[in-house]
Amino acid sequence: MEHPSKSKLPPKELLPLRVKIDEIDHQILDLLRQRNEVVTQVASIKQRTGFGIRDFVRERDLLEDRGKRAEQSGLRSEVIESLFRVILWASRDRQASLGAEVPQETASKTVAIIGGNGGMGKVMTRLFTEAQNTVIVADLDTKLSNIEATSQADVIVVAVPIEKTIEVIEEIGPHCKTGSLLMDVTSTKTTPVQAMCDCSKGTSVIGTHPLFGPSVHSLQGQRIAIVCQRDDNAWDEWLNTILHGRGFSILHTSAEEHDKAMSVVQVLTHQATEVLGRTIQKLGVDIHKTLEFTSPIYLIDLLMAARHFAQSAELYASIQMNNPETEHVLNTLRDAGEELRDIVITQDTSRFTKLFAEVHEHFGNFSEQALEQSSFLIDRLVERG
Numbered sequence: 001m002e003h004p005s006k007s008k009l010p011p012k013e014l015l016p017l018r019v020k021i022d023e024i025d026h027q028i029l030d031l032l033r034q035r036n037e038v039v040t041q042v043a044s045i046k047q048r049t050g051f052g053i054r055d056f057v058r059e060r061d062l063l064e065d066r067g068k069r070a071e072q073s074g075l076r077s078e079v080i081e082s083l084f085r086v087i088l089w090a091s092r093d094r095q096a097s098l099g100a101e102v103p104q105e106t107a108s109k110t111v112a113i114i115g116g117n118g119g120m121g122k123v124m125t126r127l128f129t130e131a132q133n134t135v136i137v138a139d140l141d142t143k144l145s146n147i148e149a150t151s152q153a154d155v156i157v158v159a160v161p162i163e164k165t166i167e168v169i170e171e172i173g174p175h176c177k178t179g180s181l182l183m184d185v186t187s188t189k190t191t192p193v194q195a196m197c198d199c200s201k202g203t204s205v206i207g208t209h210p211l212f213g214p215s216v217h218s219l220q221g222q223r224i225a226i227v228c229q230r231d232d233n234a235w236d237e238w239l240n241t242i243l244h245g246r247g248f249s250i251l252h253t254s255a256e257e258h259d260k261a262m263s264v265v266q267v268l269t270h271q272a273t274e275v276l277g278r279t280i281q282k283l284g285v286d287i288h289k290t291l292e293f294t295s296p297i298y299l300i301d302l303l304m305a306a307r308h309f310a311q312s313a314e315l316y317a318s319i320q321m322n323n324p325e326t327e328h329v330l331n332t333l334r335d336a337g338e339e340l341r342d343i344v345i346t347q348d349t350s351r352f353t354k355l356f357a358e359v360h361e362h363f364g365n366f367s368e369q370a371l372e373q374s375s376f377l378i379d380r381l382v383e384r385g
Contacts, residue, residue, distance in 0.1 A: 066084045157183045158182075206231065207229060226253070
């Protein structure tokens, strides 16, 4: 007998209840719309008074109150708290997009986005437009050329593919106005920053690396690395005001420190993901069949691998092939893989245990944090079905 949940048509007595649920959901949406309108007024007051977007005391009191009210209503307080954390996050994002934390006296500039029709170029266009700047875009399909846009701008942002970055910097560098700011958004920093310094005179040079992709749903809480290489006109302060106001988490670093870190954060992790994906493909694994047996951890790994290969091959190739630390990192990855393969093939349990202990010791207290945070992610993934 077929399970009721597999039936094509729902029971008739279920239909009016679904209608009621729809009506209630529509009321919830309308209340959220009204809340959003109030948040817009809040943003205006915060910008005018200089009161920061995030008020931790207010958030703590709000969550405590909603949790108590949930329990009194027979609802699970942890579910309601999770719901209101999302609502609060959306509220902060709304306020940030309205410039609530950008001081009114912050100077408005003309910002040229070179490569503005690309993924990260669009993110930069959105960022500086929301901060009340005048944004002009130059790209392969625009009438405005790179040089024309550069010569008109106070701030020039190079947001082209990594392999074209140096070429574009060399093209536009000599045409930057004296006193202007030249930036890039490349995932490596040593070479682009040096090129910007060499190719432009009388300009400030700040390298940036948004530590996220252009497909993110919000800029709120996203991390961005900043390399302030040359600053003669307080541009670093201006840029930090813009970024902080939009809710970014800002990391100040040097070009060398950045590239060394990215060789692990990007090169190592991307290569490991690619090895996993390539191995699954070469084994001829039936993806959907394995999902019948999947554990949450395997599903997370599989999701990340599939996500990786659904994106731009050119982007990931550029990231890995342009980092000065790539060869060293990938040689170490190869050696570690061969070591583990030998241990497993020879069934050397004592060596495996010793290796496990050494790695665990290296991770230190982060291991316990990882258990807690990954358990949260697993629970959320299981909830989504």
